[in-house]
Amino acid sequence: MQSHDTFPSTDISSAAPPRPSRNDAEAALVEHYPRLVRLAHLILPPALGRHRRVLAAHALVQKSLAAAAPSRPGPTPAPTVPAQRGEPGPVLVWLRQGVVSAALRAASRPRWSLGRTPLPTVMGLRLFPRAGSDDELALESRLATMTPDARAAFALRVLEGLTAQSAALLLTAAGVPTPDEALHAAERLRTTVGTDAESLLHGAEFDPCTVQARPTDLLRRRHRKRFTALVAAVLLVASTTAVLTLRPEPPTPPTPSPPVTALAAAATRATDPGLLLRTPADRWSDTARVDLTQWPARGTRTGDTALLSRALHAWAQSTGDRPGVRVSVTPGTPTTPPAAPARLLFAGTVDGSTIVLLHDGGRIIRYAEPSTGRGGAVLELARADDSDVTTGAAVAVSRTRLGARFLLAPWIDESAVRDLLRPDVPARRLAVSVDGVTDPVPEAPGDCRRLPALQVRSSTRIVEDHSFLLADLGELSPAHLTWSPAPGTGAPARQPREATSAAGLAAWARTACALPGLRGTGVRAVNRWEFARQALPERAGRATWTCTRAENWDGHGRVTVAWEGEDAHSRPVRVPGPAREDTAACSRFGQHLLAGTYWTAPSGARYFLAAGSRAVTTVTARGPVSATVRGQVLAVRTNADGQVRLTGTVPGSGELRGWEEAERYSGGP
Known part of the structure; x- marks a missing residue:
């Protein structure tokens, strides 16, 4: 019992x-x-x-x-x-x-x-x-x-x-x-x-x-004193004639106000600028949690209570009608008002606007208003939960025609700008103010002639002395760029690594033009995985099979599988496949991949090519092309056309379906 x-x-x-x-x-x-x-x-x-x-x-x-x-x-x-x-x-x-x-x-x-x-x-x-x-x-x-x-x-x-x-x-x-x-x-x-x-x-x-x-409202106190003096004078005059008036009926006692609910009390605390959390300046250098919670409050306006109050009230009313405040929300970001005091990251004037940056543990909130007082304010909400050394390294504070300025994390020691399309050109040093705000980083033009990216290095004080790339996709947090080299290059299979090496920069130069298509979609990190390399028939060189995964803050990922020839200036050819965003493919929980496509050799002969990731041991093609080979790659000369059904064998994991078939077998159209 x-x-x-x-x-x-x-x-x-x-x-x-x-x-x-x-x-x-x-x-x-x-x-x-x-x-x-x-x-x-x-x-x-x-x-x-x-x-x-x-x-x-x-x-x-x-x-x-x-x-x-x-x-x-x-x-x-x-x-x-x-x-x-x-x-x-x-x-x-x-x-x-x-x-x-x-x-x-x-x-x-x-x-x-x-x-x-x-x-x-x-x-x-x-x-x-x-x-x-x-x-x-x-x-x-x-x-x-x-x-x-x-x-x-x-x-x-x-x-x-x-x-x-x-x-x-x-x-x-x-x-x-x-x-x-x-x-x-x-x-x-x-x-x-x-x-x-x-x-x-x-x-x-x-x-x-x-x-x-904290002092009470000093201006209101002065008004109350004047009002009290006026009331006293009026009462003195009225008292001389009070005996001539009839006794009035006793006034109805005022109805007491209903008690404030716990939710209302929490909302009041959340919009009190005096309760904003402020991290000590050097805490980041002696903590096991290096993320946005370790950012100190920076900027020349961190003590401006009126500014902070306006920012907090604009955030609290972001879900309703707030005249003069334009609200922008990154996809997948909750729009709920603050439930507890947030952490102050920045308050200052940048490029003619007064900026306030807040962090509530799961979101970044940016409030901007014109310094001249003319024009409306802007409130931006973006998801930032589970940030780390890299994804919590920079936040956009201002965007002008000259580019975007970023507030860098206190653990960033070096910052530079480089063109992803020109891996051989050294990065250009980026100046940073005493408050941690960078000079403008130019925006990428629409014709993919250049693609600027931030290259930063973390401090040795957090034992994370390494450089990494951040790409501005038009959101508050830039996306972290990584890569995974192909098997056979001597590199063991492991988690994605930083793309700042010569090989990583050369690899991203082939994929970078796809980044502008991800703007404004809530991307946290993008990894380019070279899952296979294949010798082409007729000694036409080598092909690289890639899977690029753009991961959102909520864990969803957009996946693109492509085939690249040996010419570094040629554009990758996308392999048709699922268009779903909620997929584990090309992540640590989807480490096996098989894809194929038709290819025409310089001689004019037509081939069907297929390749699988490093754990694939056999590849089978059925349909217009029928063949089975041991290993990770397949090349069959054919004059056929139409969709080929691919399957592969992965020891311990059973049969692996080809990328083109993944949507049909998962219930897609």
Whole structure:
């Protein structure tokens, strides 16, 4: 029989700890003040707002002394609720129960009535805890959806380390009608968060004693002073005639505003520029996670709160009607508004526009507005989840007729521009500003006369000292270009490698003209795989069979199979095949390939050629051409025409169908 925890309904009086003297209570309060305030802050509703929630937590803890005895009582027995984790004894237990009870009562009152206590009082400033890590923010969002009783149970079990029975007794004494339900909800969240729950609750996001201070709206404050003086003058005049008026009917009390939902509270936090995450400048050089989360905030406008606020609100309203803001979304990118504070990457002026770059863990957000204030703003959303050293190395900040400027990652030491169509021409050094913004990289013309690409080198400080190519496809993140050499070249079969070697650059010079066709399609990386080489009949040279895979951020890939002759200036001939985007072909999960095509020799003779990847051991052709050979390549002289059905043998994987047949056998048209 499956067992489960139960929490018995215990008599409240049996769970009540003895009341200490005021001196003892004050001494324990001073010693454990941060612990008790953190507990109250965690139970109070997040919808209260960060400033009022901090002050309310401090007020509840300070008011707990009022219930202490005025004089020291005599010896008292040990409390029923046991002390744990080295607690000093019954005094802290009594204080903790009082704080929990007061916080739960406060959480049940209307939001507008909270925080109305004489002390502490802060005027002219707003206080709020420092922004925590992404995991802390995620936990705060989960807690905002729970009831105060469940939050109290979670705090007692994780933060205070109480057993289930002790927590049930304390909750019962605090007036929780169903402590078992609250504890079960807390346990579900605790299981979801895992072993990091305690360390997260001790983080900056949940620390109301280490706070940041920001001024309130200074301009609004001046207006309020003037308005108050005017109202006082009007009231003084009105009071002289008040006795001549009839007594009015009592006014109808205003209807209290409905409580703000957890979703609305999260949205408010997400659009608060003071909560934007900012990575320390040198963290990238000492971390095992080198990606966009390690970019520091750069630019001359990172402290411009008004600019950051406009960018965040434009993003929050990107799915609705936002006058004056043009929204552009890369295919496959979610358009949901921000759910938590994002990370600030850049804020500054580039090419006459004021730019803000943000990263929310899965997307890059670019906000641009004219520096002159004339004209509309632009908001761009692009997917950037699971970025790494290469795919998180550059982000486009500006595009003009001179080209595109990129903000480079802090781990990029060298940058240059090279023409992919001219592999023998050295790369030209690219100047970079102190903020990491490059000079313009020219855009490729439409006639494929040149194809500029970024060639960058990463820093030795991250032990990733290597150069790699990035191609601008008109999106926020340039595409990473790699290649896989053909078998028989002495290179072992392994993952795609960087295309900055002489052989890699020469290979990409044959394929580069296909890159403009990928513009604006959400491409993350493009790999050119030379899966076979074949000696042509009649000593006509050697042919190279290639598979080029353009991988999107969502994992889908566009695949093109082509046949290339020996002439470096000839264009590749595409082999007809599937047009699907959701395919594993030519990836690490689709490492076997077989394709064929007709070819006419210089003598005029017609041949059917076929080739398979390195694991293929036999190739069979059926239909207009019928032949079987051992090995990876096939060449048959024929005068026939029409589609040839190809099959190959891969040891351990069974039969491999030809590329031309793949769509028909997978249910395509």
